[in-house]
Amino acid sequence: MSNEQKILSSETRIFKAVFPNTTNHYDTLFGGTAMQLMDEVAFITATRYSRKRMVTVSSDKIDFNKPIPGGTIVELIGKVIHTGNTSLKVSVEIFVEEMYSEERYKAISGTFTFVAIDEYKRPVPIDA
Numbered sequence: 001m002s003n004e005q006k007i008l009s010s011e012t013r014i015f016k017a018v019f020p021n022t023t024n025h026y027d028t029l030f031g032g033t034a035m036q037l038m039d040e041v042a043f044i045t046a047t048r049y050s051r052k053r054m055v056t057v058s059s060d061k062i063d064f065n066k067p068i069p070g071g072t073i074v075e076l077i078g079k080v081i082h083t084g085n086t087s088l089k090v091s092v093e094i095f096v097e098e099m100y101s102e103e104r105y106k107a108i109s110g111t112f113t114f115v116a117i118d119e120y121k122r123p124v125p126i127d128a
Contacts, residue, residue, distance in 0.1 A: 045078030062110030
């Protein structure tokens with residue numbers, strides 16, 4: 001399988017409802033909860049791409065462009081955007097959908113870096 005095919009087949013999409021237990025006093029999604037969901041989608045994407053043990057080593061700038069109201073649906077999309085020898089980068093975007101209308105917009109975006117490791121937690125080549 002080519003690298004381009006691996007990138008396409010590893011794209012990960014997850015939908016979540018924004019329930020009251022995930023919102024703050026402004027009735028919007030907690031930033032920390034959004035980051036946790038993003039890291040999870042990024043991990044799944046990295047693992048699907050590499051089929052190796054992957055660990056998060058960094059999160060780059062995360063842009064909270066728009067608040068995510070309670071009572072909406074969010075779609076998280078993870079895509080591999082760069083591959084190295086033992087590491088890769090995953091872009092994650094969160095889109096908001098109104099439950100009872102067709103409105104949809106991008107609210108948050110960020111990038112996560114992962115390293116492939118062996119059973120002793122040592123870095124290993126992704127494509128080995």
